Amino acid sequence: MTGRPFETLTALAAPLLRDNIDTDTIIPSREIKSVGKHGLAQGLFAGWRYQGAGREPDPQFILNQVPYAQAQILLAGRNFGCGSSREHAVWALCEYGIRAIVAQSFAPIFFENCVNNGLLAAALPAAALHALADAILAAPQLHPLTLDLQHSELRTPSTGAIPFAIDPDARERLLEGLDAIALTLKNIADIDDFHGRDRRLRPWVYLRQCP
Amino acid sequence: MHEPHREHRLAADQPPASTLFEKIWRQHLIVPGDHSLLAIDRIFLHERTGSIALRGLRERGQPVRNRAQVFCTIDHIVDTRPGRGDDTPVPNGRDFIRQTRAAAHEAGIRLFDVTDPDQGIVHVISPELALALPGLTIVCPDSHTCTQGGIGALAWGIGSTEAEHALATGTLRLKKPQTLRVSFDGALSTAVGAKDLCLLLISRHGAAGGSGKVIEFAGSAVRALEIEARLTLCNMATEFSAVSGLIAPDDRTFEYLCERRFAPRGTLWDMALEQWRRLPSDADAVFDQEIRIDSGDLAPMITWGTSPQHAIRVTDRVPDAEHSGSSREAHARALAYMRVAPGEPMTSLRIDAAFIGSCTNGRIADLRSAARILDGRHVAPGVYALCVPGSSAVKRQAEAEGLDRVFKSAGFEWRDAGCSLCFYAGGEDLGLGKRVVSSTNRNFEGRQGPGTRTHIASPATVAASAVRGHIADARTLAP
Numbered sequence A: 001m002t003g004r005p006f007e008t009l010t011a012l013a014a015p016l017l018r019d020n021i022d023t024d025t026i027i028p029s030r031e032i033k034s035v036g037k038h039g040l041a042q043g044l045f046a047g048w049r050y051q052g053a054g055r056e057p058d059p060q061f062i063l064n065q066v067p068y069a070q071a072q073i074l075l076a077g078r079n080f081g082c083g084s085s086r087e088h089a090v091w092a093l094c095e096y097g098i099r100a101i102v103a104q105s106f107a108p109i110f111f112e113n114c115v116n117n118g119l120l121a122a123a124l125p126a127a128a129l130h131a132l133a134d135a136i137l138a139a140p141q142l143h144p145l146t147l148d149l150q151h152s153e154l155r156t157p158s159t160g161a162i163p164f165a166i167d168p169d170a171r172e173r174l175l176e177g178l179d180a181i182a183l184t185l186k187n188i189a190d191i192d193d194f195h196g197r198d199r200r201l202r203p204w205v206y207l208r209q210c211p
Numbered sequence B: 001m002h003e004p005h006r007e008h009r010l011a012a013d014q015p016p017a018s019t020l021f022e023k024i025w026r027q028h029l030i031v032p033g034d035h036s037l038l039a040i041d042r043i044f045l046h047e048r049t050g051s052i053a054l055r056g057l058r059e060r061g062q063p064v065r066n067r068a069q070v071f072c073t074i075d076h077i078v079d080t081r082p083g084r085g086d087d088t089p090v091p092n093g094r095d096f097i098r099q100t101r102a103a104a105h106e107a108g109i110r111l112f113d114v115t116d117p118d119q120g121i122v123h124v125i126s127p128e129l130a131l132a133l134p135g136l137t138i139v140c141p142d143s144h145t146c147t148q149g150g151i152g153a154l155a156w157g158i159g160s161t162e163a164e165h166a167l168a169t170g171t172l173r174l175k176k177p178q179t180l181r182v183s184f185d186g187a188l189s190t191a192v193g194a195k196d197l198c199l200l201l202i203s204r205h206g207a208a209g210g211s212g213k214v215i216e217f218a219g220s221a222v223r224a225l226e227i228e229a230r231l232t233l234c235n236m237a238t239e240f241s242a243v244s245g246l247i248a249p250d251d252r253t254f255e256y257l258c259e260r261r262f263a264p265r266g267t268l269w270d271m272a273l274e275q276w277r278r279l280p281s282d283a284d285a286v287f288d289q290e291i292r293i294d295s296g297d298l299a300p301m302i303t304w305g306t307s308p309q310h311a312i313r314v315t316d317r318v319p320d321a322e323h324s325g326s327s328r329e330a331h332a333r334a335l336a337y338m339r340v341a342p343g344e345p346m347t348s349l350r351i352d353a354a355f356i357g358s359c360t361n362g363r364i365a366d367l368r369s370a371a372r373i374l375d376g377r378h379v380a381p382g383v384y385a386l387c388v389p390g391s392s393a394v395k396r397q398a399e400a401e402g403l404d405r406v407f408k409s410a411g412f413e414w415r416d417a418g419c420s421l422c423f424y425a426g427g428e429d430l431g432l433g434k435r436v437v438s439s440t441n442r443n444f445e446g447r448q449g450p451g452t453r454t455h456i457a458s459p460a461t462v463a464a465s466a467v468r469g470h471i472a473d474a475r476t477l478a479p
C-alpha cells in the first residue's frame, strides 16, 4: 500500500484498446533487472515500444506519439493485466507515470495489485469505451479525461459524466490510501483466536519449525 | 439413499448443500465481510517475486508470522544446464538467487536451494512433498499457484504486496468469488489428456471465460484422471482468468499424498483423512455457473495464435477472423506475430524447437508420455529439442526409469529442474522468429523470447512434432 489517497485526476488518456494485454507485455521479464520495485519504467511495454532488441522507439506505438507520450491514463480492452502475477507490471506503470487504467475488464490478480499501489482500475462497457477512445483520437486536446473516484464517474468536456464500475471496497481503499497490513493487524486478536481453535481442529495443518 | 449423506452433514455441523469451495472458505473464515479475512495455511515464495515480498516486509520491520508454514524455492531463473551454481544466463540472475537465499535465512523460513534434492518448480514440488494438502488455503506470488487445486487445496496466485500481507498476518482479505463447475464427461481416448481438456475449455469460452471465479472441475473424465493430470488441468485455470481451479480429493489423492515428506502421519493422518473425506461438494450443491463439455470426441489440441484461447485441434486449419473467437484486430495481430495464414493446416507448420517441461507438463507422467513417442526415434534435422524436468525428484525418477536415455538418444537436451525456457527472463531464448512447440501454458508474444512463436500443446504432441519436424498429431506416431 502506498498510503497515498487517490484524488480526482484530469489527464490525457492514451487509447490502447486491445483485449488480453498480459503482464508479460506490460513488463517483459527480461526488463526486471534487479530485486526491487524500481527501475522498471524503461521496460514498460518494451516489446511494443521499441524496435527490435534495442531502445529505438517504435513510432507506431501510441505512447511514442505526440501528444500521448504525456498520457497519465490508459484505455484498454478486455481482461487487462492477465497472465503472470508479477506486481512489477503495476510498479512499471506507476513509475512511468500512468495513474489510472480504464478498461473493459481486469484480470483478478492485476486488479488487486493496482489497488495495493494506488493505481485506479476502472471498468467501462465496451461501447462507452470505444466511443471515448474515438473522441480522444479525433481531438486529444479537446478531451482531457477526468476520473472522479468519489462519484465513480469519468468526464470529458464534451461527453458529460459517464459512470464507471469499481469494486466498492477497492474504491474505499483507493480513496483513503489505506494500508492493508496495518488494517488487518487491528484484527490480531481474532486471528490469534482463530489459530488457537484451528490448531486443535486441524493439528495436521501446522508443521514444525525448520531447524 | 440420501440419508447417510445428510446425517454426515449434520454431524459435521455444516449448512446444507455446500460446494467444495464453500467448505474450504468457511473453514478459513476469520472475519466475515464484503472482503472477508481468511486464514492462509501455506505461503510459497520463489526467487523472482518472493525475495521482493520478504524485503518489503523487512523494510516495514514486520516479522513473518507463521514461519513454519512458509516455503521458498529457487526455480524461475536458476540455470538448468548441468553443473549449475548460482550463476545464470539471466542478467543479475545471481543477485535474485543470493538475495532470496539471504532473505529466507534471515526470515527463518525453509528454502529448497539450488542444490537441494527437493528443489524444483514451486507448483511441482508442493504436491510432491505433500506441502499442498486437500482443504488447505495456499498462496504464492505466482499465477500458477492454482495448480494445487488438483489435490483439493484452494490455492491462488497473488501479488507481492498481498504476499507481504499474508506473510505478516497469516491471512488475506478476499471478496468471496463466484463458483463455476466445469464438467467433462465421457471417456478420454488415447493420446489426449488434461492439457487438451484445458485448451478445449479456453478455446470455447475465451481467455476471460472464468473471470474472477473459482472453478470446480468435475465429471467422469476428471474423476478418471491421475493426480498429475489433475494438476495440469488446474494449472491453466489462471489462463482462463479464474481465481483458481479445484478438484475434489478422493482415494487417488489420498494414496498419492500418503507417506510423502510433509504429509501428516499416524493419528494425524487418520484425523486429516476423516476431514478430507467430507470435503467434496454435496450432491445437491449449487454453483453460480455450470459448463458441460463432452470429452468423448476430444482430439489433441494446439494453439495457433498468441492467446491460450487461440486453440484448435491439431488436425484443424488456422481459423479466419470470423471463426477465431477474437476481434478482427486481435486475430490479425496474432496471425502476423505467429506468421500463419487462415486456412493453413496446423500440421504443415515446420518447427525450429520443441520444449518439454514447466509446471503444466514437467511431471513424471508427462515425461513418460513424451518418451513413449520418442523411444527408438530421433528429432527431425534442424529441430532444437530440450526436456527440463519440473523438479529434481522428477529428474531422479526419470533417470531411474531410463527416460533420460530415451530423450538423449532422440536428440533432446536433458536438463536440471527449473522453469527454464517456459519464459524468457533475458537469459536463454529460442531465437527471433523461431517456431516452437511447447508443453508450457502461455503463448503470449515474447513469452519464450523476443519474436519467438510459441504453440502450446501436450507433451505427446510436442514429442511427435519434434520427430516429424512440423506440428504433428501424436496419434499418427503410436509407440
Ligand code: SF4
Pocket: B076, B121, B122, B123, B142, B144, B358, B359, B360, B418, B419, B422, B423, B440, B441
Ligand atoms: S514453469 Fe513457467 S508458468 Fe510455471 S511457474 Fe515456472 S515460469 Fe511460471
